[in-house]
Amino acid sequence: MVLEGKTALVTGAARGIGQGIALRYAAEGAKVVCCDRNPCQDTLEQIKAQGGEAAEIRADLSKWEDVQKAVGFTTEKYGRLDILVNNAGLTTRCPIDEETMEHWEFVTGVTLRGTWMMCKAAVPVMKKQESGRIINICSIAGVRAFADQSIYCAAKGGVANLTRELAVELAPFGIHVNAINPSIVDTPLFDDQGNPLVGDFLKELTAAVPCHKISQPKDIAGPAVFLAGPDSEYVYGVLLNVDGGWCAK
Numbered sequence: 001m002v003l004e005g006k007t008a009l010v011t012g013a014a015r016g017i018g019q020g021i022a023l024r025y026a027a028e029g030a031k032v033v034c035c036d037r038n039p040c041q042d043t044l045e046q047i048k049a050q051g052g053e054a055a056e057i058r059a060d061l062s063k064w065e066d067v068q069k070a071v072g073f074t075t076e077k078y079g080r081l082d083i084l085v086n087n088a089g090l091t092t093r094c095p096i097d098e099e100t101m102e103h104w105e106f107v108t109g110v111t112l113r114g115t116w117m118m119c120k121a122a123v124p125v126m127k128k129q130e131s132g133r134i135i136n137i138c139s140i141a142g143v144r145a146f147a148d149q150s151i152y153c154a155a156k157g158g159v160a161n162l163t164r165e166l167a168v169e170l171a172p173f174g175i176h177v178n179a180i181n182p183s184i185v186d187t188p189l190f191d192d193q194g195n196p197l198v199g200d201f202l203k204e205l206t207a208a209v210p211c212h213k214i215s216q217p218k219d220i221a222g223p224a225v226f227l228a229g230p231d232s233e234y235v236y237g238v239l240l241n242v243d244g245g246w247c248a249k
């Protein structure tokens with residue numbers, strides 16, 4: 001129960017990695033605000049079934065008003081905001097000459113601008129508390145090239161350097177900013193790209209990961225507990241690769 005007494009706001013908590021982090025944070029004793037543009041009922045039910053405390057706020061995190069609403073809801077409900085996990089993100093998968101301006105807005109609007117806006121809204125609360133943890137769920141696509149994902153790579157590259165910049169800017173205020181770079185996680189993200197994680201695509205990705213396994217949301221949740229808890233007291237500005245060895249190649 002290393003997060004006992006803490007309040008966490010997890011974005012994109014309706015499913016996938018965000019859901020995995022929300023469940024684990026609640027199991028570690030945190031009060032968890034699950035934020036998503038889709039209902040988080042499944043996440044909330046699982047947290048309540050395991051005896052945890054959670055609440056839900058619906059928000060489109062590409063919109064500044066919704067971002068402010070999510071942070072305001074958290075502080076009104078629980079009085080604090082100790083841990084912010086910027087996890088909501090999405091991608092398209094096509095060559096640059098087929099990408100559109102709408103794709104650019106769609107992907108960067110939440111993945112990069114949404115992450116920056118969440119930080120902007122949370123920082124005044126954390127500065128007042130003189131403490132806080134911000135954990136950006138970035139990607140190895142923020143530090144490596146992935147063909148046919150130009151917008152996603154640009155957005156995640158932005159999140160990677162935003163993490164470093166904010167770590168330096170906010171460390172004097174007792175606020176830690178770090179990121180996790182997953183490689184391939186078994187979530188519905190790939191379905192939405194029209195590339196479900198099955199068949200030859202799954203075989204190809206599994207073979208590309210040095211440990212020859214794709215990861216599960218719980219594999220990201222453990223490191224997210226570390227970055228939110230007392231064992232990372234001296235950790236600032238780290239991009240923690242949780243990638244089965246991908247970036248070591």
Ligand SMILES: NC(=O)c1ccc[n+]([C@@H]2O[C@H](COP(=O)([O-])OP(=O)(O)OC[C@H]3O[C@@H](n4cnc5c(N)ncnc54)[C@H](O)[C@@H]3O)[C@@H](O)[C@H]2O)c1
Nearest residue numbers: 012014016017037060061088089110139182184185187189
């Ligand atoms: N799955 C992977 O292999 C993988 C690898 C590296 C990084 N990531 C990153 O991890 C994060 C989570 O990915 P996932 O695989 O769990 O994806 P997912 O699609 O399963 O979950 C993403 C969640 O974010 C929510 N969301 C999307 N846009 C939103 C918006 N505008 N406002 C509010 N909520 C919004 C969705 O409703 C969804 O519940 C993303 O930032 C993704 O880029 C995923």
